[in-house]
Amino acid sequence: MSQSIIDPEFGDNIVTTARTATGDSLRSVTYFTRANFEQLYLREDLEQDADLNDFVGHEWQGYKQTENAYQESELGEYLFTVRAFENGYLLRVTAERSGVLITTDGLSMSSYEEIAEAIGRMLDEQNEE
Structure with a gap:
């Protein structure tokens, strides 16, 4: 049995929110x-x-590069990323030490914003502990 990297209750809360x-x-x-x-x-x-190894590694690296590239942007603070693919969409929400990738069928942009805000708050609270 593999060891979990996330508290099971916190993981369940993320899934329930999504x-x-x-x-x-x-x-x-x-x-x-x-x-x-x-x-x-x-x-x-x-x-x-x-196989999620390369996929997740790319998203972590992409988060760090995006955060660094746009830190002085007039657009404001980086919040989240939505990527569109042929068969669905990916939402990446990250905090300093962790992140969440959510894949979906199509949703409205306002739905992605709501999910990102909720998951972002959860990650920030976890990082404060």
Whole structure:
């Protein structure tokens, strides 16, 4: 049995928040840190054996590069990333030490903003502990 990198209750809260905000559009939820990741939820109709190592590594590196590149931007503080793909969308929400990747079927931009805000607050509170 592998050891979890996230408190199970906190992981359940992340999934519940994502599920409440997205309904049946939720595809997957993955919690990640610089060194590791854990898939918290994967919808039944999706491939159960996807290799997330490179994917998560790229998203962590992408977060750091984005945060650094835009820190002086007139647009303000970086908040989250939404990526569009042929078969769905990816939302990346990150804090200083961890992040969450949520994949969905299509949602409105305001839905992504709401999810990102809620997950961002949860990550910030976790980092304060």
